[in-house]
Amino acid sequence: MMPMQGRIIRTYNGYYYVEAEDSLVYTCKVKGKLKKERFSLVTGDIVHFEQAGDEGMIIDILPRKNFLQRPLMANIDLVIVAFACANPDFSWLLMDKLLALAESARIPAIISLNKNDIAPEGFIDSCRAIYGKIGYEVFDICASEGIGIEALKNRLAGKISVFAGPSGVGKSTTLNAIDPNLALVTGEVSEKIGRGRHTTRFAQLLPFAGGYVADTPGFGNLNLEELDLGTLATDFREFIPLASGCRFTTCTHTHEPDCAVKAALTTGEVAQSRYNSYVSMLTEIKNKKEGNVKK
Ligand SMILES: Nc1nc2c(ncn2[C@@H]2O[C@H](COP(=O)(O)OP(=O)(O)OP(=O)(O)O)[C@@H](O)[C@H]2O)c(=O)[nH]1
Ligand SMILES: [Mg+2]
Ligand SMILES: [Zn+2]
Structure with missing residues (x-):
């Protein structure tokens, strides 16, 4: 046969x-x-x-179009980097890690900010200012009330899209709002922390509007194994056009003189939080590499 x-x-x-x-x-x-x-x-x-x-x-x-390590999945059209404005606390570093992983896998990413009903004053505006400016679409929603869901839903139609984000931000709640037939199990944030485990236990593709959406388990931390020291700066998309202005072509945008990325920090063209994430990730990757050599 x-x-x-x-x-x-x-x-x-x-x-x-x-x-x-x-x-x-x-x-x-x-x-x-x-x-x-x-x-x-x-x-x-x-x-x-x-x-x-x-x-x-x-x-x-069959050959893969692309491959993502976290969540572990192949042939994705779109990653929805999913966070809550609060509860659990928002993390700029984790946000930038997830965006960098998508960039490095060359998969388009958008941002979903859930729980806008409990957002700290000015938080959504500052997120839009930072990420909208560098070309990431930001959808702020209230999944539990179905607010803002329509626009997100239209964005996902016909694609294979994957929700990626920490436990408790409301990924499954968002998917249920997009399509109530999915009937995914959700859980209280306090209980998740108490039990030390996640409500969604495995990644799965669910048929949706001519494509698929993937619900995935949340995570606490991310290891950056698949990111490369030498190319990390290119995973921060706003650094790319600036780097040609650095004095050294090998500039890591940290200690070097005449660095165009650092200069853009002082003018506010590059966001401080993005630069901080970059430096943290650079250090983390470096430490991991050195640790591996010692072993
Ligand atoms: N205030 C508020 N709470 C929400 C909203 N959306 C979801 N929640 C609550 O957030 C908690 C976590 O929701 P889940 O959908 O289980 O989160 P998850 O991201 O799927 O979590 P994991 O499966 O563990 O990765 C639940 O108690 C939801 O009721 C919202 O828009 N506002
Ligand atoms: Mg879930
Ligand atoms: Zn530089």
Whole structure:
């Protein structure tokens, strides 16, 4: 029989749930050859499989359009970097880490700021000022009341989009607001912290408006393994046009004289919070590299 083609919409316990062109979902395992190559399949991968009833054996994987480490997924059209204005506290550093990871994977990213009902005074405006200015669309919403959802929903239609953000910011609540049929489980922030675990336990692609949306588990911290010291500055998109103005072509925009990025800080053209995130990430990557060498 001809192998079938489909997309992995969820992986669990060594099983891959593959939605095929016939819109049915097949429970698949991986054929020995692929296993030997230690090639790890991820949600979003497009595969060929030999079908038997409602089960299948994956025999081949098609080339990936892109690949994201956190959340672990392939072939994404859009990342929605999801944060809450408050509860849990907003983190500029975590925001910039997620944006940099999307930049580095060359996947377009937009920002969703949930819980605008409890936003500190001026917070949404300052977020818009910083991120809107450098070309990131900012959607401020109140997912629990369905406010601002329509615009976000239109933005996602027909795409494969992935929600990425900390636990408790309301990713699942937002998805439920976008499509009540999804009926995803949500949880109180205080309980999440108390239990030390997340409400959403695995990433899955959910059919939505001719494409898919992915709900993913939140996370506490992010390791930056896939980011490179040498190219980190290019993951901060507003640094790119400035860097040609630095005296040294190898400028890291930290200690060097005549640095155009640092000069842009003093004029306010580059936001201080963005620069701080850049320096923190640079240090973090450097420390990790040195730690690895010692081991
Ligand atoms: N005040 C306020 N609370 C909200 C809003 N949206 C969601 N919440 C609450 O935030 C809490 C967390 O929501 P979830 O949707 O479970 O968060 P999550 O991002 O999916 O969390 P994980 O699955 O653990 O990653 C719930 O108690 C929601 O009721 C909002 O717009 N305003
Ligand atoms: Mg969730
Ligand atoms: Zn510089």
